[in-house]
Amino acid sequence: MSVVSFVAALLRRVAEGMLKFLAWIGEEPIGGYRPEAHYMRGPGPAWRAKHQPGQVASLRRVR
Numbered sequence: 886m887s888v889v890s891f892v893a894a895l896l897r898r899v900a901e902g903m904l905k906f907l908a909w910i911g912e913e914p915i916g917g918y919r920p921e922a923h924y925m926r927g928p929g930p931a932w933r934a935k936h937q938p939g940q941v942a943s944l945r946r947v948r
Contacts, residue, residue, distance in 0.1 A: 928936075
């Protein structure tokens, strides 16, 4: 009988662990696609320095 109760307790622990894991996964959805994280919002300072007439461009090389 002790072997049966040991196996039952072990299975109960495994089931509890799986339920906790599944609840943890379900807490936050899988990261969705967020376009704002991948696209530029406009030209940056290097572009402005290069393309604005009448402004002195910096001496730093723009890549």
